[in-house]
Structures are given as C-alpha cells and as structure tokens.
Amino acid sequence: MTRALAMVSGGLDSILAAKLIKDQGIDVIGICFRSHFFNEENAKKMVKQIDIPLKVVDFSPAHFEMVKNPKNGYGKNMNPCIDCHAMMMRYCGQLLEELEADFIITGEVLNQRPMSQNRMALDRVKKESGIESKILRPLCAKMLAPTEMEENGLVDREKLMNIQGRSRKVQMELAEQWGIKEYPSPAGGCKLTEPNYSVRLKELLSFNKDPEERELGLLRVGRHFRVTPNAKVISTRTQDEVALLKKYLGKDDTILLVKDFNGSMVVIIGEATEEVISFAAKVAIRYSKGKDEPKVTVKYAKFGEQNHGTIDEVCATDAELDAHIIQ
Structure with a gap:
C-alpha cells in the first residue's frame, strides 16, 4: 500500500493536504516537530479530526542552532521559515525508510506567504531538503510541475488542487465540507513569528x-x-x-x-x-x-x-x- 508522511504543523492547510491524500486511498502518517518555539499540541487535535496517527519529532537543539544563524535569513521577525521547512523535510526524509513510506506531503500554498511561499522559496526549500523528488504539495500541486509521485501513478494529479494566494476561502470551504471544525488561526503556532x-x-x-x-x-x-x-x-x-x-x-x-x-x-x-x-x-x-x-x-x-x-x-x-x- 502506498504510504505518505504528512508534515502536520497544527494549522488548517497541513491537515487539509493530509486529508486530500488520504482520500485517494493512501495511508497517511502525520509528522509533527517540537522545538523551543513550537510544539505538537495543535497537531494532536488536528489529526484526530481526520483519523490519522501522529509521530512527534523533537529537534530542539538542532533547530535552535539553525535559528541563531539561518542560511536564508529571517522573515519579518526572527522566523527562518525557509531554513526551518527545509530542516523539517530533511528529518522527514530520514523517516521514509523507517516508516516504510513512499513520499512526503506538506500544506504549503503557492504565494500564501510572500517571502517563504513564493515559487522561488518553495523551490529552494525542496532543493535544500535533499529529498526534492519525494515532496508533494497537494493544495497547490496543479500550479507546480508534476512530481515523481504523480508521474508514476502513486497520486492522481487530477484530484489535487490549484490553490494560490493569501485568501483562505477555499481552505475554509474544504474544512466545512470535511467536518474539520476546530483549527487555529493562520498566525498561531510559532513563537518566532x-x-x-x-x-x-x-x-x-x-x-x-x-x-x-x-x-x-x-x-x-x-x-x-x-x-x-x-x-x-x-x-x-x-x-x-x-x-x-x-x-x-x-x-x-x-x-x-x-x-x-x-x-x-x-x-x-x-x-x-x-x-x-x-x-x-x-x-x-x-x-x-x-x-x-x-x-x-x-x-x-x-x-x-x-x-x-x-x-x-x-x-x-x-x-x-x-x-x-x-x-
């Protein structure tokens, strides 16, 4: 059976991405990260709403060292989002074999965040993760080039989405449709923001x-x-x-x-x-x-x-x- 690791932040987008892939009959395991600046509490609540298991990875020491001197700099505050996302993907990549998974999914949406989710930033994250061929972004997949998983038939591209921009309308409509009633505001979660x-x-x-x-x-x-x-x-x-x-x-x-x-x-x-x-x-x-x-x-x-x-x-x-x- 095809299996995916879903990077679950605790926000709405990541759980919608996981649900979208789960509904294709793919086994999904949620992966959440714990650091000095965010934890798994919201993620625990979110995975229950779509009935997937959650594995928590504590990478506090390594993450803090990166925060002190991020290669790609900070966002508006002390949030090194590009480096942070790439680090998370590297850790997920190390779990692929252990959890017998085929690829990784994230809830990123093209142009939702001007600095960390524009096309150049998304490409940089994939490249620096070291596992770019194994990363799928279901919510904006149709706005991006087809991935290996789509080309090989593991995922049906026609059932993926083309969300882009900062509007949350589509995501909120999906949440209502799928019975996801409790989710935090987009700004919540990371203290560094x-x-x-x-x-x-x-x-x-x-x-x-x-x-x-x-x-x-x-x-x-x-x-x-x-x-x-x-x-x-x-x-x-x-x-x-x-x-x-x-x-x-x-x-x-x-x-x-x-x-x-x-x-x-x-x-x-x-x-x-x-x-x-x-x-x-x-x-x-x-x-x-x-x-x-x-x-x-x-x-x-x-x-x-x-x-x-x-x-x-x-x-x-x-x-x-x-x-x-x-x-």
Whole structure:
C-alpha cells in the first residue's frame, strides 16, 4: 500500500493536504516537530479530526542552532521559515525508510506567504531538503510541475488542487465540507513569528549565545526589563502568567511583592544586586495598587525561601521603565 508522511504543523492547510491524500486511498502518517518555539499540541487535535496517527519529532537543539544563524535569513521577525521547512523535510526524509513510506506531503500554498511561499522559496526549500523528488504539495500541486509521485501513478494529479494566494476561502470551504471544525488561526503556532518574542530573543542572544531552555521559556511571560548585562527583571500581567512564570523559576531567582497592595509579581533573573533590587521594587510598585503612594514597602526573597527582606521605594517613572524595557 502506498504510504505518505504528512508534515502536520497544527494549522488548517497541513491537515487539509493530509486529508486530500488520504482520500485517494493512501495511508497517511502525520509528522509533527517540537522545538523551543513550537510544539505538537495543535497537531494532536488536528489529526484526530481526520483519523490519522501522529509521530512527534523533537529537534530542539538542532533547530535552535539553525535559528541563531539561518542560511536564508529571517522573515519579518526572527522566523527562518525557509531554513526551518527545509530542516523539517530533511528529518522527514530520514523517516521514509523507517516508516516504510513512499513520499512526503506538506500544506504549503503557492504565494500564501510572500517571502517563504513564493515559487522561488518553495523551490529552494525542496532543493535544500535533499529529498526534492519525494515532496508533494497537494493544495497547490496543479500550479507546480508534476512530481515523481504523480508521474508514476502513486497520486492522481487530477484530484489535487490549484490553490494560490493569501485568501483562505477555499481552505475554509474544504474544512466545512470535511467536518474539520476546530483549527487555529493562520498566525498561531510559532513563537518566532511574534514581534515581541523575537525582540526578546534577539536581546537575550546578544548577552548569551547559548541560553538554557528555561531562559527561552521565560521570554513568553510578562514584561521584560534589562537592568545589567547579568540581570533581567520580569513583571507579570495576569494570574495565569504568575503560574506560568513559577514553572521556570529556580533557587537563584529573586521574587518581589508589594507588601500592602495587590499587584504584579516581579522576578529578578540573574544577579540581584542592590541596584537591581531597587529597580525591581520600583517596577513592582508601578504595577500595583500602591503606585500613587509616596513610598511603599516591597518584600523580596529567593524563590522557595520563607525568610525575606524589605525595601522602601517609590513608583518607577516612565523614563526609568523606558530606559530598561525590552519591547
């Protein structure tokens, strides 16, 4: 039986491509990738809707090394989409023999993304993947030259599609027709496409070329301020962020809370010098109910410790925040 590996991102296009090939009587296995910047949670939900199995490949270390210096550069933010897609295809190519599959399918659509899905970019991805003869893009196949799989009769080209451009109308109509009711927005999924996250990552790499996994996780949470080369301050905005932040904290991190007023939880990541504690306390006051008071007491302690110190400070000014904030 003919078998295909479907690169499933967790978005709508990739699952439609998989469904299109499955409906030709081809056995389809979903392949999803996990890195520091995206995971398989959406993909798990999507494959259930078309009843195909999913294999998750964690390529975090290799992917991060590529992100630091992509051969084909970045998109609008720190998203190296061309290099990322080619890397995924190379990994899928290594799975062809293991999973006894004949070819690979993706959900790419010609000209849907101006930089990473124009004809030149699609050709570059195929070439750099090292397995270009084994790649099929079912949603836009009729806009591209026939592949080996179509010419050899493994896939019926007449049942493939000619979608192109940025409109989602055809995809949404197919989703309704096939009973695919839950799918994320096209912009969701990869943190590297988010402007704020990209700015924070670039800033972090300017101080530390080899950050730990938890440092990358911290970039997802709260407001960030760089105080010294060895210390950063994070201020939470919601209770959900408090819970998420605590997952990343360790015994060397310092927590600050305003004593008599509700407000943000503030954390010092790195060296908690007097200068850094003073600024962090001002930030805690700024994002608390006590911000209009002439002076406020702030408690601070290492994460997990019961004994704490206190500091009396005033609310941070706009100029102080602007001098340190990482946008």
